Amino acid sequence: ELKVEQNPLFLSMQEGKNYTIYCNYSTTSDRLYWYRQDPGKSLESLFVLLSNGAVKQEGRLMASLDTKARLSTLHITAAVHDLSATYFCAGRQGAQKLVFGQGTRLTINP
Amino acid sequence: SQTIHQWPATLVQPVGSPLSLECTVEGTSNPNLYWYRQAAGRGLQLLFYSVGIGQISSEVPQNLSASRPQDRQFILSSKKLLLSDSGFYLCAWSGTGRPAETFGSGTRLTVV
Numbered sequence: 655e656l657k658v659e660q661n662p663l664f665l666s667m668q669e670g671k672n673y674t675i676y677c678n679y680s681t682t683s684d685r686l687y688w689y690r691q692d693p694g695k696s697l698e699s700l701f702v703l704l705s706n707g708a709v710k711q712e713g714r715l716m717a718s719l720d721t722k723a724r725l726s727t728l729h730i731t732a733a734v735h736d737l738s739a740t741y742f743c744a745g746r747q748g749a750q751k752l753v754f755g756q757g758t759r760l761t762i763n764p
Numbered sequence: 765s766q767t768i769h770q771w772p773a774t775l776v777q778p779v780g781s782p783l784s785l786e787c788t789v790e791g792t793s794n795p796n797l798y799w800y801r802q803a804a805g806r807g808l809q810l811l812f813y814s815v816g817i818g819q820i821s822s823e824v825p826q827n828l829s830a831s832r833p834q835d836r837q838f839i840l841s842s843k844k845l846l847l848s849d850s851g852f853y854l855c856a857w858s859g860t861g862r863p864a865e866t867f868g869s870g871t872r873l874t875v876v
Binding site for chain 2: 685687689694695696697698699702704742744750751752753754755756757
C-alpha cells in the first residue's frame with residue numbers, strides 16, 4: 655500500500671528566502687501531484703509530475719520528481735506572503751486512488 | 765469549460781440525524797467522481813469513488829454511503845450521523861484531459 659510522507663509539516667520562513675518541501679513515497683507511483691490549500695478552502699492543483707526527472711515550474715514554485723529515490727520536491731524561490739498556504743503532495747495508487755501526504759503548512763512572514 | 769458544484773458549504777447537524785451532500789459536474793461526460801474527507805488539520809482520505817452510474821467503490825468502512833444516480837451527480841449520505849463524522853468533505857472529479865483530480869469547494873460538516 656502506498657504511503658506518502660511530507661516534511662517538514664510546518665514551515666515558517668521570511669519573504670525573499672528559498673526553501674524546499676520534501677515528499678517521500680513508499681512504493682512505485684507513476685504520477686506525483688502537488689496541491690495547494692488556503693485556510694478553509696478547497697484544494698487547487700499545482701503540478702502533475704508524470705515521469706522520472708520531470709520538472710515543472712510556475713512562478714516561484716518548482717516541482718521535481720525522482721522515481722528511483724521515490725522523492726518529489728517543491729522548491730520555493732524568493733518567497734512572498736501570497737504563497738502562505740498548506741501544500742499537499744499525493745501519489746497515485748492503482749487507477750483511481752490518490753494517497754495524500756499530511757500536508758506542509760507554510761507561513762511566510764514579511 | 766468544466767465546473768464542479770458542491771453543496772451545502774456548511775452544515776451543522778445533530779448526532780443521529782441523516783445526511784445528504786450533493787456534488788455535480790458540468791461540461792464533461794462520464795467523469796470519475798470522488799468523495800474525500802479531511803479531518804481538522806489533517807490530510808485527505810478517500811472515502812468513495814465512482815467510474816460510472818451506479819458503480820461505487822468504498823475505500824473505508826464507515827457510517828457513510830455514496831450513490832451516483834446520474835452520470836454527473838454524486839451523493840454522500842448517512843442514515844445516522846456520529847460525532848466522528850465531523851470534517852471537511854470534498855467532492856472531486858477526473859476524466860479525459862484532466863490528469864489531476866479537480867476538487868469542489870467543500871462542505872464543512874459539524875456534528876453536535
